[in-house]
Each structure stands twice: as structure tokens, then as C-alpha cells.
Amino acid sequence: MASSMLNGAENITLIRGISPKGLGFMSSNVSRISFPQMGLVSYGRSSMSKYKTLVPRCSSSSSISSSRPASKLRFIQHKTEAFWFYRFLSIVYDHVINPGHWTEDMRDDALEPADLYDRKMVVVDVGGGTGFTTLGIVKHVDAKNVTILDQSPHQLAKAKQKEPLKDCKIIEGDAEDLPFPTDYADRYVSAGSIEYWPDPQRGIKEAYRVLKLGGKACVIGPVHPTFWLSRFFADAWMLFPTEEEYIDWFTKAGFKNVQLKRIGPKWYRGVRRHGLIMGCSVTGVKAASGDSPLQLGPKVEDVRKPVNPFVFFLRFLLGAMAGSYYVLVPIYMWLKDQIVPKGMPI
Ligand SMILES: C[S@@+](CC[C@H](N)C(=O)[O-])C[C@H]1O[C@@H](n2cnc3c(N)ncnc32)[C@H](O)[C@@H]1O
Numbered sequence: 001m002a003s004s005m006l007n008g009a010e011n012i013t014l015i016r017g018i019s020p021k022g023l024g025f026m027s028s029n030v031s032r033i034s035f036p037q038m039g040l041v042s043y044g045r046s047s048m049s050k051y052k053t054l055v056p057r058c059s060s061s062s063s064i065s066s067s068r069p070a071s072k073l074r075f076i077q078h079k080t081e082a083f084w085f086y087r088f089l090s091i092v093y094d095h096v097i098n099p100g101h102w103t104e105d106m107r108d109d110a111l112e113p114a115d116l117y118d119r120k121m122v123v124v125d126v127g128g129g130t131g132f133t134t135l136g137i138v139k140h141v142d143a144k145n146v147t148i149l150d151q152s153p154h155q156l157a158k159a160k161q162k163e164p165l166k167d168c169k170i171i172e173g174d175a176e177d178l179p180f181p182t183d184y185a186d187r188y189v190s191a192g193s194i195e196y197w198p199d200p201q202r203g204i205k206e207a208y209r210v211l212k213l214g215g216k217a218c219v220i221g222p223v224h225p226t227f228w229l230s231r232f233f234a235d236a237w238m239l240f241p242t243e244e245e246y247i248d249w250f251t252k253a254g255f256k257n258v259q260l261k262r263i264g265p266k267w268y269r270g271v272r273r274h275g276l277i278m279g280c281s282v283t284g285v286k287a288a289s290g291d292s293p294l295q296l297g298p299k300v301e302d303v304r305k306p307v308n309p310f311v312f313f314l315r316f317l318l319g320a321m322a323g324s325y326y327v328l329v330p331i332y333m334w335l336k337d338q339i340v341p342k343g344m345p346i
Contacts, residue, residue, distance in 0.1 A: 074238055075319025079151060079174070080307050082196035084316060085323075086129070086152040094130050094158065100330035101277040102192060103265060107136045110263045110281035114187055114218035116140035121186040124149060124210060126175045126203075127193020131159030133220070134168060137189060143167035149178065150193075176202040176299055180210040183289050187211075191220040192278055195238040198300055201249045208253045208284075208292040217255065218283045219246065220263070225275030230329065236322035240275050246282045254292045255284025265330060267337035269346050274329050 075081065089097060111133070116123070119142045125134045128148035137146055147169040150156050156170050173179050175190065175197055188207040197203045207217040224240040225231045234240040241249075243260055250258040261281045264272065272279065336346045 075236060075315040075322065079196070079198065080312060081316050081319060083152055085196075085320065086155050090130065090152065090154040090158055093155070094132060097327075098132060100327065101265065102132065104136070106263050106265065106278060107133055107191070108139075110191065110220045110261070110278070111136050111140075111189070111218065113259060113261050113281055113283045114189055115216055115283075116187060118186075119145075121145060122184065122212075123147070123187040123189060124178070124180060124185045126178065126188065126190040126207070127151075127196070128159060128170075128191075129155040129193070131162050131165045131168070133189060133191040134159065134165055135162065138164050138168070141187075147171060147180075149173045149175070151175070176206060178206045178210050182209050182291055183212045184210045185212065186215050188215070188217040189220075190218075192222075194219055194221040195240065195277075197239070199296075200239065200241065200245075201252065201294070202296055202299065204249045204253045204255075205292040205294050205296060208255060208286055208294075209290075211286040213286060213289040215286045216283055217250070217286070218281060219250075220278060220281045221246070222277050223262075223272060223275055223279030225273060227273040230274040230325070233322045233325035234275050237319055237326065238323070243280060246280065250282060250284040253284075253294050254286070254288070256287040258282065258284040265333070267330075267334045269337060271333065271346060274333070277326060 086093075116137060117140070119140070121141050123137055123141050123146045125131075125137060125146060125148045128134050128150050129152065131148055134146060134148050143165060144167040146165075148156065148159050148165070149171050150159075151172060151174055153172055156172065159165055159168075159170055171179065175193060176199055188211055190203070190207070194200050194203060204217070204219065207219070211217060222234075222238075222240045224242045225234050246260060247258055259282070261283075262272075262279065263281055264270070264276045264279055268276070333346070340346045
């Protein structure tokens with residue numbers, strides 16, 4: 001596979017182009033460069049220059065908690081709102097929501113950097129929801145070694161119904177406060193969940209803690225749009241991190257060999273300006289046993305904490321309305337893909 005990787009411990013260069021295999025997304029790469037087999041093709045109408053150098057802001061080993069900045073609305077980036085969001089969304093999640101953003105081929109492409117090469121590996125799937133990503137994991141790892149954790153019992157109820165997952169351990173829990181011992185798992189996987197965590201840095205610090213020495217974390221998540229209207233709705237809905245932020249969080253948590261692979265639905269033909277709900281797969285290796293070297297203050301949010309019902313309802317409604325824009329974007333991109341001749345930018 002022409003994998004598109006971006007290493008993160010040092011300067012990062014994004015190289016725009018089309019991967020001729022897989023999902024057709026622009027490759028991104030840094031110190032361990034692995035170009036697509038058929039070379040790079042300049043793509044799209046984005047204002048990005050062909051080469052872009054990113055310098056992660058990742059110097060200190062201790063940091064305060066990086067919860068939602070006040071400048072961003074992010075109505076659903078709150079545990080209680082995410083809980084209620086999935087109370088309803090779980091009903092249609094697998095059949096209506098996923099096909100527009102998170103397909104089986106994307107999932108398999110995104111899991112490839114997780115390096116699931118041994119059936120005996122101990123794997124935790126955090127924010128595992130209905131088990132869609134876990135179905136990709138159990139192709140490589142025995143289900144009895146896999147734990148699905150999620151804060152939504154409604155999502156987990158769907159996972160429990162899936163025959164290939166019947167031997168998995170399924171537990172309720174919080175990604176920012178995992179109920180696993182330190183140095184427990186060979187692999188930490190989390191797909192499409194980070195966007196709801198009020199404090200993503202804390203979640204990635206937890207990923208580091210629960211992994212064994214040499215274990216690998218694989219966080220799959222959205223990327224921030226560059227087109228103004230898409231950016232407005234993304235920022236009103238939930239967290240769409242930039243690629244630099246992912247690298248920064250991993251590096252600060254103590255991970256080494258941090259890499260970022262771009263993913264996306266194939267009918268987007270590599271277009272990233274609207275942002276992607278599943279836009280990248282970021283991996284890092286735990287190089288020293290024990291807890292993360294990063295020090296954080298106390299957790300800011302708890303799903304059981306009481307909230308003002310009026311404020312909650314307003315946030316929930318506005319967040320869900322903003323999120324519905326992202327139901328329309330994949331339909332728009334799909335129509336464009338049908339209309340614009342193959343090989344032309346869309
Ligand atoms: C978009 S779904 C992804 C589900 C699954 N990983 C997949 O690939 O289809 C996001 C999931 O993250 C869960 N979630 C959100 N915040 C969480 C938190 N703080 N701790 C655990 N799970 C969380 C939600 O309940 C939901 O099931």
C-alpha cells in the first residue's frame with residue numbers, strides 16, 4: 001500500500017498529491033518519506049502551496065489541561081452532549097451516518113499503521129461505539145483479547161449484537177480516565193471519538209499510560225476544514241483538530257515515531273477543504289514504560305456532573321444543527337464525483 005505518513009517529532013512537510021492506490025488522498029510525509037508508487041500529482045484548488053512545513057508546538061514536558069478554548073463554540077464537544085447525541089444517533093449510526101464518512105475500506109486503510117500483526121495482541125478500542133472499527137481489529141486480533149470502551153451504553157448495545165464481537169470485553173468508561181492498568185495493552189485504537197473529548201490531550205496521555213513498552217496508539221479522527229463555511233459549521237459542532245494539533249498532543253504525551261496518514265472517502269478524490277470527519281490516522285510508539293511524562297491538572301468534565309438543562313438543550317440543538325451540514329457535504333461531494341469527469345479536480 002502506498003502509505004502516506006507524516007512523522008511528527010521534528011519539522012513536518014506536507015506533500016500534496018494523489019495516492020494512486022487506496023483512497024486517493026493527498027500524501028503527507030516527514031522524516032521517513034514514503035512516496036506513493038506512481039509519484040505525486042498536484043491537486044485541487046486549495047490555496048496551500050505544494051510544500052508546507054509545520055512546526056509542532058511541543059516543547060514542555062508539563063502542561064495545563066488543554067480543554068476547549070473559549071473562542072470556539074463546539075456545542076457537542078462536551079461529554080453530556082455527546083452522550084445524548086449518541087442516545088439518538090446510535091439508532092441509525094451504522095446504516096445512515098457511517099456510509100458517508102467512514103467506510104470499510106477507509107477503516108482498513110486507517111488501521112494499517114496500527115500494525116496489528118499478532119492475533120494474541122491485547123487491544124483496547126476507546127470510544128468503540130457500535131464496534132464498526134472493532135470489526136476491522138478482530139480481522140487481525142482474537143476477539144477475546146479486545147476490549148471495547150465507550151461512554152454510551154446505547155452505542156455499546158449495538159456492538160453487543162454483532163456476532164464477530166461476541167468474545168470482546170465491552171465496558172462503559174471515559175476516554176480521559178481509562179479503567180485499565182498502566183502498561184496493559186499492546187495496541188490502543190480510537191476512531192472518530194477524539195472530536196467529542198473536551199480535553200483531547202488528556203485522552204492521548206491516557207493512551208500512553210495504558211500501553212505497554214513498545215506498544216502503539218492509533219487515533220483516527222477528523223481534520224479541520226479550510227473552506228470558510230465548512231469551518232464555521234465544523235467549529236460550531238465539535239472539535240476538528242488540525243494535523244499539527246494531533247502531532248503536538250502525541251509528542252507532548254511522550255510518544256515517539258509519531259506519524260500521520262491521511263484518509264478519506266474515495267469519492268472526495270483527495271479534497272480536504274471541507275474538513276473530514278474521518279481524515280487521518282495518527283500513530284505513536286511508547287518508548288518507556290510507566291505513565292506519560294506529561295503532567296495535567298484535574299479533569300474538567302464528568303458525564304455524571306449535573307448541567308443546566310436550558311443551556312444543555314440549546315447547545316445540543318445548535319450542535320446537532322451544525323452537524324447536519326456534515327450530512328450534506330458527503331452527498332455534495334458524491335454528486336460532484338458523479339458529474340466531474342474522472343481525472344479532473346473537483
Ligand atoms: C463517531 S462514534 C465512533 C464509534 C466507533 N469508534 C466507530 O469507528 O464507528 C464516537 C464514539 O465516541 C464515544 N465517546 C465520545 N466521548 C467519549 C468519551 N469521553 N469517552 C468514551 N467514549 C466517548 C461516543 O459515545 C461514540 O460512541
